Amino acid sequence: MQKGETLFSIAWHTGNDYRDLAKLNNIAPPYNIYPGQIINLTKQKVTSKANEALPRGQTSKIKSNQPVDPPAKQAYGKSEKNVNGGASGPPVGEFPEQVSAWIWPTSNAITNMFSAKEAGNKGLDFSGSIGQPILAAADGKVVYTGNALRGFGNLVIIKHSDAYLTAYAHNDKILVKEQQWVKSGQNIATMGKSGTDTVKLHFEVRYKGKSIDPLQFLPKRK
Secondary structure, eight states: OOTTOOHHHHHHHHTOOHHHHHHHTTOOTTOOOOTTOOOBSSOOOBOTTTOOBOSOOOBOOOOOSSOOOOOOTTSSOSOOSOOSTTOOOSOTTOOOSSOOOOOOSOSSOEEEOOOOSTTSOSSEEEOOOTTOEEEOSSSEEEEEEESOSTTSOEEEEEEOSSSEEEEEEEEEEEOOOTTOEEOTTOEEEEEBOTTSSSOBEEEEEEETTEEEOGGGTSOOOO
16 A cells, blocks of 8 residues: 555545455454555455465555545444344345446536546536435445545445445535445435535546546436
8 A cells, every 4th residue: 555545545446345355454443554555455366275375466556546534533434233224235245236227416516527637526516505415326335434535525435336336525414324225316415515615516436446427327417
């Protein structure tokens, strides 16, 4: 890993759940890591004969687009138990191969479009006012809620498949918890200006950790 990265930023930029990376690399809460540490992103393979581990697989050498603050003790979910009030969601780790349908996280106007440039906007920015609802863009599981990633404010990240994540930044209030399964269109947060000076929603879609234009997936507006 590089200076300024945390386990949470590595998970975000590689399209993983930070709990999975922590378990894979035997990292205990509060998930502190250090510069130069090798973070495995996939399980090590073993030989069929001697059952010996092969050389380490893919490691994190990803350059974060922005520095990451040290993790705050209360910045992350308090429990990894079922937080759906007893409702049974899909089995843990069971995601669809493809996202069946996408919806807009808000009906508000787009104020800043996606840019593929290195320093460009990595999602869509929407105008709005404090307290307006923010909706899950597809079915999935909440894999992160918190404010440890500088520049995103109060952030919600939802995993929709093994490849796709969405992020909802600058929220005022977060209405879901980590490990909670949510439905498309469910109110997951309210709009705010945390981490910025203007009320807005910053929305990202990531495929295997790479930012892609959300307009490729969202239905056309009338």
